[in-house]
Amino acid sequence: xxxxxxxxxxxxxxxxxxxxxxxxxxxxxxxxxxxxxxxxxxxxxxxxxxxxxxxxxxxxxxxxxxxxxxxxxxxxxxxxxxxxxxxxxxxxxxxxxxxxxxxxxxxxxxxxxxxxxxxxxxxxxxxxxxxxxxxxxxxxxxxxxxxxxxxxxxxxxxxxxxxxxxxxxxxxxxxxxxxxxxxxxxxxxxxxxxxxxxxxxxxxxxxxxxxxxxxxxxxxxxxxxxxxxxxxxxxxxxxxxxxxxxxxxxxxxxxxxxxxxxxxxxxxxxxxxxxxxxxxxxxxxxxxxxxxxxxxxxxxxxxxxxxxxxxxxxxxxxxxxxxxxxxxxxxxxxxxxxx
Numbered sequence: 001x002x003x004x005x006x007x008x009x010x011x012x013x014x015x016x017x018x019x020x021x022x023x024x025x026x027x028x029x030x031x032x033x034x035x036x037x038x039x040x041x042x043x044x045x046x047x048x049x050x051x052x053x054x055x056x057x058x059x060x061x062x063x064x065x066x067x068x069x070x071x072x073x074x075x076x077x078x079x080x081x082x083x084x085x086x087x088x089x090x091x092x093x094x095x096x097x098x099x100x101x102x103x104x105x106x107x108x109x110x111x112x113x114x115x116x117x118x119x120x121x122x123x124x125x126x127x128x129x130x131x132x133x134x135x136x137x138x139x140x141x142x143x144x145x146x147x148x149x150x151x152x153x154x155x156x157x158x159x160x161x162x163x164x165x166x167x168x169x170x171x172x173x174x175x176x177x178x179x180x181x182x183x184x185x186x187x188x189x190x191x192x193x194x195x196x197x198x199x200x201x202x203x204x205x206x207x208x209x210x211x212x213x214x215x216x217x218x219x220x221x222x223x224x225x226x227x228x229x230x231x232x233x234x235x236x237x238x239x240x241x242x243x244x245x246x247x248x249x250x251x252x253x254x255x256x257x258x259x260x261x262x263x264x265x266x267x268x269x270x271x272x273x274x275x276x277x278x279x280x281x282x283x284x285x286x287x288x289x290x291x292x293x294x295x296x297x298x299x300x301x302x303x304x305x306x307x308x309x310x311x312x313x314x315x316x317x318x319x320x321x322x323x324x325x326x327x328x329x330x331x332x333x334x335x336x337x338x339x
Contacts, residue, residue, distance in 0.1 A: 010057030129155025277314025
């Protein structure tokens with residue numbers, strides 16, 4: 001740190017935000033998951049980890065919510081280019097299956113075998129993420145995921161379930177992601193919340209900003225009788241139109257969460273002007289600072305953030321620019337929550 005000037009130009013030293021920390025130095029480790037295998041609309045989010053690390057050099061290292069934010073010892077593991085190349089190949093196969101479904105075709109025996117192989121491959125990715133996360137958690141480090149599509153964090157959530165007996169998930173998202181094996185993919189981006197809820201350690205799921213949902217998902221929420229609380233975007237907006245403040249709504253959201261909280265942040269929760277190239281954009285959504293306000297209030301409530309993921313950032317300069325700033329804030333909130 002003696003030679004590091006947080007006010008100077010960001011230097012491409014291989015680490016996120018140009019921070020001068022090694023893996024051994026780090027208190028927060030970011031695992032990149034460069035895959036969008038099951039993406040059912042816009043491909044490209046697999047490129048997000050690399051695009052964000054490049055854009056992160058433009059982020060100024062002052063944060064109003066964390067004093068001397070540049071002293072937050074964050075290290076991002078490098079993107080494995082060989083793995084990313086293989087993910088892309090499998091993603092192409094998955095896209096061909098999705099195209100058949102969209103054309104109204106019924107899978108034949110060969111298609112079913114291919115689908116099973118894709119599911120097995122995605123399960124291997126999840127297991128690898130889980131074991132990688134556990135290795136760093138067992139060293140006393142905090143761990144985060146940078147996707148990729150929204151299946152990216154399942155391995156981390158599974159790892160945290162081995163460390164904590166009880167925690168909640170704060171899902172910031174345009175979609176409920178409660179589909180069961182959407183399009184046949186067990187680890188679909190549209191199934192992450194459903195898959196996370198298979199862990200008994202996840203005692204509560206609080207969803208914020210949901211505005212694109214199917215009837216089965218609405219029924220699923222009702223049938224779990226309080227294990228899921230969903231703050232739909234249309235309800236939030238209606239309340240605000242009627243004079244209710246975002247502060248009051250944030251307090252209600254936080255009150256639904258247990259003491260330990262994992263944050264899963266799908267960038268499509270934001271207004272699409274912030275993330276036009278995300279995997280599945282939806283009209284409506286939040287301003288960037290609205291979510292920062294919510295998470296800062298969560299930190300100030302003295303509930304503990306135990307990890308996070310950021311996913312579905314699009315493959316463009318603008319999306320990466322916004323994604324890098326969201327990531328910076330998330331890292332600093334995680335640090336502040338664990339001081």
